[in-house]
Amino acid sequence: MKDAKTVLAVKNLTKIYGQEANQVVALDHVDLELATGEIVMVMGPSGSGKTTLLQLLGGLEPPTEGEIKLRDGEWQQFYREPQISHYRRDTIGFVFQFFNLISALTAEENVALPLILAGESKKKITTEAKELLQLVGLSERAKHLPSELSGGQQQRVAIARALIHKPALLLADEPTGNLDSRTSKDILDLFVKMRDQLGQTILIVTHDPYVATYGDRVVLFRDGRMVDEYRAEQIVGQNRNERSVYIMERLQSISNDPVMSS
Numbered sequence: 001m002k003d004a005k006t007v008l009a010v011k012n013l014t015k016i017y018g019q020e021a022n023q024v025v026a027l028d029h030v031d032l033e034l035a036t037g038e039i040v041m042v043m044g045p046s047g048s049g050k051t052t053l054l055q056l057l058g059g060l061e062p063p064t065e066g067e068i069k070l071r072d073g074e075w076q077q078f079y080r081e082p083q084i085s086h087y088r089r090d091t092i093g094f095v096f097q098f099f100n101l102i103s104a105l106t107a108e109e110n111v112a113l114p115l116i117l118a119g120e121s122k123k124k125i126t127t128e129a130k131e132l133l134q135l136v137g138l139s140e141r142a143k144h145l146p147s148e149l150s151g152g153q154q155q156r157v158a159i160a161r162a163l164i165h166k167p168a169l170l171l172a173d174e175p176t177g178n179l180d181s182r183t184s185k186d187i188l189d190l191f192v193k194m195r196d197q198l199g200q201t202i203l204i205v206t207h208d209p210y211v212a213t214y215g216d217r218v219v220l221f222r223d224g225r226m227v228d229e230y231r232a233e234q235i236v237g238q239n240r241n242e243r244s245v246y247i248m249e250r251l252q253s254i255s256n257d258p259v260m261s262s
């Protein structure tokens with residue numbers, strides 16, 4: 001990963017909520033560089049700023065302060081309206097804990113939706129939606145409604161939808177939080193496949209140290225700051241269970257709150 005190209009970088013990323021006496025510094029001058037085709041896991045105690053980071057990187061909220069750089073572009077002030085909505089649409093894909101599929105649309109229509117909204121040709125939309133459904137292993141379910149799919153299958157549809165416009169960065173908020181452990185592993189393997197086959201850069205917020213073992217890098221947050229980071233090869237353990245114990249211990253050592261919620 002040493003010479004990997006940067007796909008997106010932020011510096012001094014800061015978010016302050018509220019006014020004067022009620023101010024909360026949710027994110028405090030964070031610098032983060034994401035390389036092409038890397039999976040980054042973001043962890044930290046409750047209130048450490050993980051969701052805020054995701055919202056800022058995703059262009060869902062403007063930062064109070066901060067700069068952004070895409071690929072080999074120049075540093076520039078982080079986007080505000082109207083650019084922020086273009087950035088969100090073109091650069092970012094989102095995957096959520098509760099899938100957020102449209103219940104009246106089939107799997108294929110859900111996947112195609114971003115291209116339909118972008119006004120792409122019908123041929124392109126159909127071809128690309130089918131390709132992505134195949135990639136996530138759901139070709140046979142293309143005509144099924146979300147209610148006819150299992151949780152894991154719905155998450156596969158959501159991942160295909162998030163990738164259809166080829167975003168530079170895929171953001172996922174607890175993407176396995178609503179799945180059993182077997183299905184969670186399948187979904188995590190799918191993220192790895194997307195990294196390996198598409199060179200997709202993926203940032204995942206998780207409370208679960210086992211999930212974090214799928215990262216190329218684990219970054220730890222506390223009080224709105226990135227306080228530690230580990231590359232996969234620095235994480236000690238013969239298998240995922242041992243590595244997740246190591247990650248849990250690192251997390252506890254940086255945490256103000258010794259009991260992690262999950």
Ligand SMILES: Nc1ncnc2c1ncn2[C@@H]1O[C@H](COP(=O)(O)OP(=O)(O)OP(=O)(O)O)[C@@H](O)[C@H]1O
Nearest residue numbers: 017018024025026045046047048049050051052053
């Ligand atoms: N809209 C908001 N208005 C005011 N304060 C907020 C807002 N959103 C978040 N905060 C505060 O910012 C801090 C960081 O919150 P954030 O949700 O990013 O933490 P988190 O690490 O995602 O927590 P959790 O693991 O519990 O989801 C917290 O102190 C939170 O109370």
